[in-house]
Amino acid sequence: MNRPLVLLLLALLIPQGATRADDTLKAAPTRPESGKSASIVAAAETDPWVCFDGKLRWSAQERLRGEIRENNFDFNRAVNAVTDDAWALQRFRLGLTAQPFAPLTLMAEGQDSREFGSDRPNVPGALGAEGDDEFDLRQAWMQIADGVTFPVGLKVGRMPWNYGDQRLIGDFDWNNIGRVFDGLVAFAEIGKGRLDLFFGSPVIIQPTNLNPDDGHDRLAGAYFSTKEWLGQTTEVYVLHRRHTNAINNGQAQETWTPGVRMSSLPGAYDGWDYEGEFAGQAGTVASSTTPLVSKPHEAFAFHLQGGYTWTEMTWKPRIGLLYDYASGNANPNGSTDTSFQNLFPTNHKFYGGMDLFAWRNLHDGAISFGIEPWKGVSAKLDLHTFWLAETADAWYRANGWTPVRPAASGREVSGHLGEEVDLVLGWKINRFLTLGGGYSHFFTGGFVRATGPSSDADFGYLQLTAGF
Ligand SMILES: [Ca+2]
Ligand SMILES: [Ca+2]
C-alpha cells in the first residue's frame, strides 16, 4: 500500500530536491536563494494543486522518521527490552480546501499513520508506541469568516487547536498521529488581537475504526492574544476541562486553568528575545478511579526564557536560558492535590527531545545554543537539568500522566532526575522538503539511581517531510 507514497516522495525529490541539495552544499556559505532553481519558480506560478480559480486547493504531506532508542523506558542496559529498538514512523496526509463563495471555507483531510519495524506492538500509546492509525479523518470543518468587513467568525468541526506556544493546547505534531478536537471556535478580531471562545472534545485513536471524540472529556476556553502592546505578543486565557472518566488522556478532573503569556516579537528588541508564561489551576482531580475519589486541586506552573542573537554575525549565533516549573503533589495522602495537570500540550518542543518530561512536578533549567550557518539550515544544542518538584509525586512522561517512575513514597531521596543533551539539526531544502535529525543523551541522576535501574539513555532520529 505504500507504493503511491514512495512514488509521491520520488516525484517531489527528483525534479527539485536532489540536484539542488548538491548545489547548496557546494555553494556554501553563499545563500541558497541565489541558486534558486527555475523549476520551483515555474511551479509556484502554475500551482497544479489549485483549481477552479483558487476555489479548490489540494494539500498533501508525507513524513517519514527513523528512530533509534536505547534505555529510554527501562534505563537498564543489562536488559534488551522491546523498547530498546529502531523503527520507522510513516505518516501521509491528503487534504482538500474549498472556498465556494466569500465567507465560507470547507476543509477535509485524511491521514494514514504507520509504525514499521518495531518489536513493540503498533498500538498507539502502548510501550510508548506511536502505532498505527489506518487512513482516517484528521480534519473536517466549516468556517464562516470573511476577515474584511465583519470581524467575527465561526469554525465548526474536527480541527487541530494550537494556542500560545502549545504548552497547554497543541496539535502534538511530533507524534505520528497528532491530536485534533471535535468542537467549535467563535472568534473576533479586536485591533491587532483576536479573542477565541472554544468548546470541544479530544479525538481518540482507534487504529482500525473511524476515530471518535471522547464525549467524557470536554475542554472549553477563552483565549485572547494581541500584538498591540510593548513589542510583544500578550495573551490571557482561561481554560476549563471536565473529564469524567480516566480511560483516555489522564486523570478524571474538573479543572480551571487561568494564565498569561508574553513573548517578544521578532526583532522588537534588537537581538534580545524573551518569553514568559504563568498558569494557575484549581478544581477537583480524581486521586483514584475505583472507587472514584476526587480531591480539591490547587496547582501552578510557569515558564521563563530569554535569549540573545548576534544577528549581524554570519552564522547568527543565539544563546538562551530557560527555566520551567510545574508543581507536584507534596503529600499524596494530604487533603489537596497539587500536581499540575498539563492538559493537551505539544511537549516534544520543550523538555528535551527524548520526551521523558511533562510540565508537571518538574524543575527544568536549560541553556540553549543555536546557529544558522546558511539560510534554511539550523543547528541547536540544548543542555537541560531536570529535578522533581516533589519526590512524593511521580516522574511523568511527556504525555503528562504516564509515570516514568512512581513516587518514592515515604523515602528521603534526591529529586535529581538527570541531565539531557539534545542536538537538533534542520534543513529546509526547498519549499516542499525539510530534513531534520537529532541526537539526545540522558545522564541519569540520584532519583533514578534510588528507584531502580539507572543506565543512561540514548535517542537519535532522522526525519524527512515533503509537502505542499
Ligand atoms: Ca535496556
Ligand atoms: Ca511493531
Ligand SMILES: [Ca+2]
Ligand atoms: Ca482510526
